[in-house]
Amino acid sequence: MGYTVRQLARLAGISPRTIRYYDEIDLLKPARVSAAGYRLYGQAEVDRLQQILFYRALGLELKKIKRLLSAPSFDELAALKEHRTKLLAKRRQVELLIANVEKTIALKEGKITMTDQEKFEGFKEELVAENEEKYGAEIRAKYGDETIDRANAAFRNMTAQQYADWQQLGNEVLDTLKAAMATGDPASALAQKTAELHRQWLNFSWDHYDKAAHAGLARMYVADPRFTAYYDEQVQPGAAEFLRDAILIYTGMNQ
Amino acid sequence: MGYTVRQLARLAGISPRTIRYYDEIDLLKPARVSAAGYRLYGQAEVDRLQQILFYRALGLELKKIKRLLSAPSFDELAALKEHRTKLLAKRRQVELLIANVEKTIALKEGKITMTDQEKFEGFKEELVAENEEKYGAEIRAKYGDETIDRANAAFRNMTAQQYADWQQLGNEVLDTLKAAMATGDPASALAQKTAELHRQWLNFSWDHYDKAAHAGLARMYVADPRFTAYYDEQVQPGAAEFLRDAILIYTGMNQ
DNA sequence: ATACACCTTTACGTTACGTTAAGGTCAACA
DNA sequence: TGTTGACCTTAACGTAACGTAAAGGTGTAT
Known part of the structure; x- marks a missing residue:
């Protein structure tokens, strides 16, 4: 004949303490109290608790819920709409926080590299950051998050020696590219060596x-004015296109 | 020679109470304490407070901030990333709440209409809701948010009389459609009257x-099995197609 | 009779302060 | 020199929604 706190709690999937708290704040009073002082709840209380938990799941405060359950349905709607407005504001705020935190993370990551490995003079991070910013979404969509994350991680974890080697190799690419362009043929041996x-x-x-991915990157070199300008300036005008064509042939992705 | 709590508070744009609280939890201790017991802060404390407020603006807990400010920069990054993960989770949760609240609002609005104007027997809202759910995104993309919002609003604000008229007209459409189908020609006078x-x-x-939009809706009637079933059942098999063809001719949108 | 599961009330802890309240301090002005 | 007004201090309660003891009573099965 009626649920005790624990029984009701189990029924609703909440803690007995919560039930008692709802009694304390007059949100859900027991149907009656036994001689020994036990709280006893009936069907009406179960129903009301369902309502309470429903609104609670929507993120409404208990005070509001209390008012709602004793108000006409019109106020109910108004309260829900007000709550929606609050939630929308909260979402905007959280989005702002996310943006700021991410900006800070990027900044700190840059800082660490700079202090840890001073020689890198910030160039690496700048490259990574720019790449991420400009092509992050695009590349991630194409090749998946893992690929680019691993690439960035590898980039940051390079030792100074590795970085030097990498730079030297980069210069070799540019030199060979210049020589290859003299042949005028992206399929030439020199051009393929460049690739x-x-x-x-x-x-x-x-x-x-x-x-x-290699072919995709080659196409990007031409599509992105920053890359085009870089190659055109470091080698000679038309270098980006030439490199792209050479790579497309090298990868066999030249349709 | 040093800022008092109020001076520091004004400098940082926070309350004196906050400054005292930060002292209490050992987050920001004064540089020294005067003979009279006044807290006095120097430049180092100002700098530290800036840091604190920066992290606070990112939504980090004071405990975390405290640890951060006394930990190497590596932990700083980890903490920020952890915080970002939390924020992302929070955003998802808020989005879920918004979706549920909006669903509930729609439901309640339906209920109100039902109690206010009992005759509507819930059909209207069901239609609106279903339409919204199934075609909301699509129609919104095609014809803009305003169009559909106004349509839904108009729908809900119909008087019982208007609703009756609307239903009668709906029945006339069905009747005329049936007669028109007997002609077998969607271009026939009767079919065009149906349109x-x-x-x-x-x-x-x-x-x-x-x-x-009219033509688009006609195409939707055929594309959506629910509408097809409705017309096929209310009139006769093939009714949805026939109506679509008639409307396409009527609107001159039959390519 | 006793063990065990359950009940009760009371009250502190949680977060980051806001808000009195009671009382001392400092600089300026009459 | 006294007083005023702006400032300082500590102490303590309030906030939301419970979690978590602690101390002690109840119900029932063995």
Whole structure:
């Protein structure tokens, strides 16, 4: 004949303390109290508790719930709409926080590299950050989060020696590219050697090589004015296109 | 020679109580204490407070901030990343809450209409809700949010009389459609009259008529099995297709 | 009779302060 | 020199929604 606190709690999947607390704040009073002082709840209280838990699940405060359960349905709607507005504001706020935290993380990561390995003069991080910012979404969509995360991680964890080697290889790529462009043929042996060197260069940051990704990157070199400008300036005008064509042939992705 | 609590508070844009609280929890201790017991802060404390407020703005707990400010930069990064994960989870949770609250609001609005205007027997809201759920995104993308919002609003604000008229017109559409199908020709006068009646029927909920939207709806009738089933059952098999063809001719959208 | 599961009330802890309240301090002004 | 007003101090309660003891009574099965 009626549920005790623990029984009701088990029924509703909450703690007995919560039931007592709801009694304390007059949100849910027991149907009656036994001679020994035990709280006893009936069907009506079970129903009311269901209502309470429903609104609670929506994130409403207990005070509001209390008012709601004793108010006409009109106020109920108004309260829900007000609550929705609050939630929307909260979401915006959380999004702002996320943006700021991510910005800070990027900044700190840059700082660490700079202090830990001073020689890198911030260039690496800048590259990673820029890459991420500009192509993050795109590359992630194409090749998955893991690929790019691993690439960035590898990049940051390079030792100074590795970084020097990597830079030297990069210069070799540029030199060979210049020589290859003299042949005028992206399929020439020299041009293909350039593509091969470029592949080795990539392997410093990619943990496994992928022809499609390599070809995709080559296309990006041309599509992105920053990259185009870089190659055009470091080698000669048209270098980005030439490198792209050489790589497309090298990877066999030239349709 | 040093800031008092109020001076520091004004400098940082926080309350004196906050400063004292930070002292109490050993987050920010004064540089020294005057003979009279006044807390006095120097430049180092100002700097530390800046740091504290920065992390606080990111939503970090004071305990975490305290640990951060006395830990190497490595932990700092880890803490920020952990915090970011938390924020992402919170955003998901808030989004879930929003979705549920909105669902509940829709439900309650339906209920109100039902109690306010009992005759509507819930059909309207069900239609609106179903329409929204199934085609909301699609229609919104095509015709803009305003169109559909106004349609739903108009729908809900119909008087019982209007609703009755609307239903009668709906029945007329069905009757005429049945007769028109006997001609076998969607271009026939009767079929075109059906399309015209359907247009009038639509005008009950659309605040301005749009040929393209009308044609789009007609195509949807065939694409959506629920609508197809409805017309096929209310009229006869093939009714949805026939109505669509008639409307496409009526609107001149039959390619 | 006793063990065990359950009940009760009381009350502190949680977060980051806001808000009195009671009383001391400092600089300026009459 | 006294007083005023702005400031300082500590202490303590209030906030939301319970979790978690602690101390002691109840119900029932063995």
